[in-house]
Amino acid sequence: xxxxxxxxxxxxxxxxxxxxxxxxxxxxxxxxxxxxxxxxxxxxxxxxxxxxxxxxxxxxxxxxxxxxxxxxxxxxxxxxxxxxxxxxxxxxxxxxxxxxxxxxxxxxxxxxxxxxxxxxxxxxxxxxxxxxxx
Amino acid sequence: xxxxxxxxxxxxxxxxxxxxxxxxxxxxxxxxxxxxxxxxxxxxxxxxxxxxxxxxxxxxxxxxxxxxxxxxxxxxxxxxxxxxxxxxxxxxxxxxxxxxxxxxxxxxxxxxxxxxxxxxxxxxxxxxxxxxxxxxxxxxxxxxxxxxxxxxxxxxxxxxxxxxxxxxxxxxxxxxxxxxxxxxxxxxxxxxxxxxxxxxxxxxxxxxxxxxxxxxxxxxxxxxxxxxxxxxxxxxxxxxxxxxxxxxxxxxxxxxxxxxxxxxxxxxxxxxxxxxxxxxxxxxxxxxxxxxxxxxxxxxxxxxxxxxxxxxxxxxxxxxxxxxxxxxxxxxxxxxxxxxxxxxxxxxxxxxxxxxxxxxxxxxxxxxxxxxxxxxxxxxxxxxxxxxxxxxxxxxxxxxxxxxxxxxxxxxxxxxxxxxxxxxxxxxxxxxxxxxxxxxxxxxxxxxxxxxxxxxxxxxxxxxxxxxxxxxxxxxxxxxxxxxxxxxxxxxxxxxxxxxxxxxxxxxxxxxxxxxxxxxxxxxxxxxxxxxxxxxxxxxxxxxxxxxxxxxxxxxxxxxxxxxxxxxxxxxxxxxxxxxxxxx
Numbered sequence: 001x002x003x004x005x006x007x008x009x010x011x012x013x014x015x016x017x018x019x020x021x022x023x024x025x026x027x028x029x030x031x032x033x034x035x036x037x038x039x040x041x042x043x044x045x046x047x048x049x050x051x052x053x054x055x056x057x058x059x060x061x062x063x064x065x066x067x068x069x070x071x072x073x074x075x076x077x078x079x080x081x082x083x084x085x086x087x088x089x090x091x092x093x094x095x096x097x098x099x100x101x102x103x104x105x106x107x108x109x110x111x112x113x114x115x116x117x118x119x120x121x122x123x124x125x126x127x128x129x130x131x132x133x134x
Numbered sequence: 135x136x137x138x139x140x141x142x143x144x145x146x147x148x149x150x151x152x153x154x155x156x157x158x159x160x161x162x163x164x165x166x167x168x169x170x171x172x173x174x175x176x177x178x179x180x181x182x183x184x185x186x187x188x189x190x191x192x193x194x195x196x197x198x199x200x201x202x203x204x205x206x207x208x209x210x211x212x213x214x215x216x217x218x219x220x221x222x223x224x225x226x227x228x229x230x231x232x233x234x235x236x237x238x239x240x241x242x243x244x245x246x247x248x249x250x251x252x253x254x255x256x257x258x259x260x261x262x263x264x265x266x267x268x269x270x271x272x273x274x275x276x277x278x279x280x281x282x283x284x285x286x287x288x289x290x291x292x293x294x295x296x297x298x299x300x301x302x303x304x305x306x307x308x309x310x311x312x313x314x315x316x317x318x319x320x321x322x323x324x325x326x327x328x329x330x331x332x333x334x335x336x337x338x339x340x341x342x343x344x345x346x347x348x349x350x351x352x353x354x355x356x357x358x359x360x361x362x363x364x365x366x367x368x369x370x371x372x373x374x375x376x377x378x379x380x381x382x383x384x385x386x387x388x389x390x391x392x393x394x395x396x397x398x399x400x401x402x403x404x405x406x407x408x409x410x411x412x413x414x415x416x417x418x419x420x421x422x423x424x425x426x427x428x429x430x431x432x433x434x435x436x437x438x439x440x441x442x443x444x445x446x447x448x449x450x451x452x453x454x455x456x457x458x459x460x461x462x463x464x465x466x467x468x469x470x471x472x473x474x475x476x477x478x479x480x481x482x483x484x485x486x487x488x489x490x491x492x493x494x495x496x497x498x499x500x501x502x503x504x505x506x507x508x509x510x511x512x513x514x515x516x517x518x519x520x521x522x523x524x525x526x527x528x529x530x531x532x533x534x535x536x537x538x539x540x541x542x543x544x545x546x547x548x549x550x551x552x553x554x555x556x557x558x559x560x561x562x563x564x565x566x567x568x569x570x571x572x573x574x575x576x577x578x579x580x581x582x583x584x585x586x587x588x589x590x591x592x593x594x595x596x597x598x599x600x601x602x603x604x605x606x607x608x609x610x611x612x613x614x615x616x617x618x619x620x621x622x623x624x625x626x627x628x629x630x631x632x633x634x635x636x637x638x639x640x641x642x643x644x645x646x647x648x649x650x651x652x653x654x655x656x657x658x659x660x661x662x663x664x665x666x667x668x669x670x671x672x673x674x675x676x677x678x679x680x681x682x683x684x685x686x687x688x689x690x691x692x693x694x695x696x697x698x699x700x701x702x703x704x705x706x707x708x709x710x711x712x713x714x715x716x717x718x
Contacts, residue, residue, distance in 0.1 A: 029602070
């Protein structure tokens with residue numbers, strides 16, 4: 001049986017928010033769910049995230065933002081990805097995201113928003129469905 | 135403690151109970167074991183009341199720091215007067231907050247004062263400030279004024295304190311600063327302000343958080359590596375001991391560590407290891423421990439919904455800290471041994487849920503009950519809408535206050551000191567909690583202490599692993615969270631109420647905060663004496679190379695010359711280097 005290429009996920013912490021419990025838990029959980037996961041660690045600039053997306057050749061970018069700067073930072077990251085021709089990656093967001101901001105984020109290109117209480121299994125399911133991996 | 139004959143009788147009775155009552159029942163229900171536990175006198179081995187518990191206010195303070203707190207002395211009178219404890223006043227600080235530019239925050243504080251809330255500033259800083267960046271740094275984009283007020287310079291600091299003059303001047307009201315990595319700079323600003331106003335700095339009161347080591351394992355707002363960070367802490371400790379005797383030196387505690395996913399044992403052990411590192415820093419600087427330890431405080435430890443365990447934790451924490459000071463640091467002054475914190479047990483903000491948010495009120499009452507039974511005001515913390523974002527609604531705050539008042543005045547839970555003292559269950563649980571923490575603490579000490587256990591990744595990895603273990607337990611329904619992983623079916627309803635979120639974080643002001651702050655910064659740089667700034671920064675750079683030198687006088691000079699927060703921090707970045715984010 002041919003070995004399937006594992007789906008590759010980058011979990012990133014943009015900006016100065018230092019709360020990484022959620023990002024780490026999602027990273028470990030997706031790894032256990034069979035994905036190849038890289039976690040960037042804290043204090044990533046939009047440039048650093050775009051570079052990592054390209055260098056690590058990931059299928060999914062998951063960002064975690066709890067500081068309230070999600071609209072600014074998500075926009076900046078997506079702009080960088082577009083400039084560098086890498087905006088076809090599946091973009092997910094987690095952290096503290098008020099309901100009111102969801103439409104704007106979806107419009108920017110965020111495919112799914114997963115906040116507190118989401119089982120990691122649900123995120124894994126979403127990724128597989130979106131990438132047509134069954 | 136039990137007479138041997140009595141012990142034998144009880145052991146015999148237990149054996150019979152297990153065989154004749156417990157086992158048959160477990161079998162009858164076809165279970166692997168009993169879902170409950172019971173503790174008889176057999177659970178207490180060598181229980182010496184005076185050694186293990188003692189009276190409230192007596193070493194080892196298991197039963198509490200004192201027979202009753204300030205709030206309890208006047209609780210009934212406060213009830214008759216309708217006193218609002220959350221507004222500060224009478225020498226305390228107001229509600230934790232901050233946002234926007236210095237003038238936005240000043241105007242907010244003035245608004246609060248006009249509503250009768252005269253507590254001192256309980257300052258939250260934005261992430262740029264907390265991480266040692268100015269508002270015009272590329273690292274600060276999108277973050278300026280968001281989670282707290284932006285402070286780029288002494289000028290900003292002075293603007294905030296335009297709200298505190300006259301009868302509210304800084305020799306009369308305390309200030310809290312939730313600041314860690316650049317705490318030295320903020321403390322210097324506080325001193326500079328006092329000098330400018332002709333107030334002796336020795337009269338300044340308040341609490342800087344100044345607990346940098348926990349940042350590396352929980353909160354993430356560090357700048358320099360752990361070693362130089364501890365050096366800066368030492369500099370603030372010595373400076374405060376010598377010049378600011380009324381200012382608390384630090385506000386430590388495992389609250390953030392537990393919220394990041396640590397277990398109770400890790401929370402307590404890591405907190406004590408960090409406290410030991412700070413105490414050692416003072417001692418190695420040549421100070422008698424009793425000279426500075428009384429100005430060490432704790433912010434809070436973590437919490438959870440398991441109230442028995444949280445009550446035991448608080449008892450164990452008080453006893454462990456007292457023992458740490460007395461036995462390991464040879465403290466003689468009882469005030470050095472006191473674990474001073476504004477709250478005790480609570481549920482932890484991470485126990486609140488986004489789903490069916492009103493349930494968080496119920497949860498917070500459990501925490502309040504635990505607090506009342508562990509030596510603190512029975513505060514129902516946090517307000518139920520905590521998970522919805524910054525800013526609590528008026529409704530949530532009212533419900534929170536009323537829940538606390540009901541616990542105090544109707545349930546009267548705080549009328550008894552340490553009600554669980556002597557309980558077979560609680561005393562054995564307290565002993566186990568303390569013992570597990572000491573084992574972990576000694577493991578860290580063997581590695582070389584808290585700094586070593588951060589640098590080798592031990593503490594950060596442990597916390598990350600615990601967080602993941604907990605998530606797995608939740609996803610497997612081994613741990614239950616109502617409305618999240620159970621009881622989520624179609625017959626459950628979401629109960630909601632209208633919320634009026636108090637307009638503290640004004641979205642219109644937020645939109646322009648970054649631009650206004652940057653404009654102010656540009657103006658500052660145009661107006662100030664650039665040569666003087668360069669000169670004092672050079673002085674700081676020079677002194678920072680000497681690990682034995684205290685940098686506070688230099689930082690104070692820099693602050694007064696209007697060097698910006700980042701300029702000061704950047705000089706130290708050159709000399710100390712940058713912390714590496716921990717890979718787990």
